[in-house]
Amino acid sequence: xxIYNFLISKSKEFILFLSxxxxxxxxxxxFDIQIQFLITLLISQFLVFLYYMIxxxxxxxxxxxxxxxxxxxxxxxxxEKEQNLRYKNKLDDYFLTxxxxxxxxxxxxxxxxxxxxxxxxxxxxxxALSIENYTQMALSYLKLGDFSADMDIxxxxxxxxxxxxxxxxxxxxxxxxxxxxxEDFKKITISDKKYLSLMLEQIxxxxxxxxxxxxxxIKYNFCENYLMIKDLGIGIDKHKIEKIFDRGYSxxxxxxxxxxxxxxxxxxxxxxxxxxxxxxxxxxxxxYTEFRIYFD
Numbered sequence: 001x002x003i004y005n006f007l008i009s010k011s012k013e014f015i016l017f018l019s020x021x022x023x024x025x026x027x028x029x030x031f032d033i034q035i036q037f038l039i040t041l042l043i044s045q046f047l048v049f050l051y052y053m054i055x056x057x058x059x060x061x062x063x064x065x066x067x068x069x070x071x072x073x074x075x076x077x078x079x080e081k082e083q084n085l086r087y088k089n090k091l092d093d094y095f096l097t098x099x100x101x102x103x104x105x106x107x108x109x110x111x112x113x114x115x116x117x118x119x120x121x122x123x124x125x126x127x128a129l130s131i132e133n134y135t136q137m138a139l140s141y142l143k144l145g146d147f148s149a150d151m152d153i154x155x156x157x158x159x160x161x162x163x164x165x166x167x168x169x170x171x172x173x174x175x176x177x178x179x180x181x182x183e184d185f186k187k188i189t190i191s192d193k194k195y196l197s198l199m200l201e202q203i204x205x206x207x208x209x210x211x212x213x214x215x216x217x218i219k220y221n222f223c224e225n226y227l228m229i230k231d232l233g234i235g236i237d238k239h240k241i242e243k244i245f246d247r248g249y250s251x252x253x254x255x256x257x258x259x260x261x262x263x264x265x266x267x268x269x270x271x272x273x274x275x276x277x278x279x280x281x282x283x284x285x286x287x288y289t290e291f292r293i294y295f296d
Contacts, residue, residue, distance in 0.1 A: 010056065021045065094248075094263060095138070101134060102135075105127040105130050106131070109127055109128070122171050126172055133205060136198060137202075137264060140195075140198060140267055140271075151195065152193070152194070153190060153192055154190070154193075155189070156188070156192075158188075161196055162218060163184075164197070169205070177213050179214075179216070181217040182217075183219045183220070187295065189277075191275050192275060195275060196277070198267065199275070200227075200293070202264040202265060203265075204216075204218075206265060206291075207229055207230070207289070210233045210234050210289065211232065212234060214232040215231070215232045224294075225295050226292040227295070228290060228291070228292055232287070234285070235283045235285040236289055237285055244265050247263065276296075277294060278294040279291060279292070279294075
């Protein structure tokens with residue numbers, strides 16, 4: 001296509017070349033010039049024209065390649081601007097949801113503060129933990145584009161991270177009467193402790209939310225090298241499993257409806273990609289949901 005367009009653009013030069021050939025032939029006939037001279041003249045003209053066309057095509061190709069590159073850069077810039085605009089719109093939507101969401105625990109804190117019984121104190125701690133989780137999700141969401149700059153990759157004891165989260169959510173287990181089956185283990189991996197903890201926290205928080213008071217099982221499978229966080233709660237429809245990591249998606253099934261931003265598992269997927277810890281999900285409705293986090 002590029003050669004064809006070049007030849008079309010040089011149609012005047014082709015006409016001039018053919019005219020010169022015609023003049024040469026006519027002069028040869030009129031002045032009875034030897035045929036060898038005509039052949040030599042025609043070959044010379046052809047070689048000069050061919051040399052001109054090669055030089056002209058090289059220059060034409062450089063200009064076309066430059067224009068193509070400029071067009072591609074302009075297109076990439078437009079797409080980048082559109083992507084940034086979409087991201088900004090989604091970011092605004094998320095924080096509108098988050099701000100609305102954070103009002104509920106704050107209001108609850110204000111109401112409970114009027115009468116501090118032991119039960120109320122525990123409830124306040126649970127609500128405060130909920131606020132902390134939402135805040136951490138918001139901060140992590142803002143850092144999605146530049147995780148690497150905030151990472152500290154080194155040896156991490158997965159068991160210690162898990163046990164710290166269990167202690168952190170102890171009151172949640174108690175208040176929801178959710179049994180915990182945890183088998184202690186020792187497993188060192190190379191990761192970022194902060195982001196690994198955040199990823200596991202979102203999965204554990206999700207398990208607590210949908211276990212409905214039924215057992216949560218946390219074990220490490222050394223044969224296949226993965227951490228299992230499993231709840232025996234409401235489960236997830238098989239055709240919806242692939243969607244749970246989408247930004248803004250929330251398969252609430254009527255549990256805590258309108259109280260989920262759909263950001264927690266989205267963060268899990270993003271952190272999983274950054275750290276290289278693959279996450280797989282298996283589930284059956286009303287039977288179980290099992291998250292597996294694979295480690296090297």
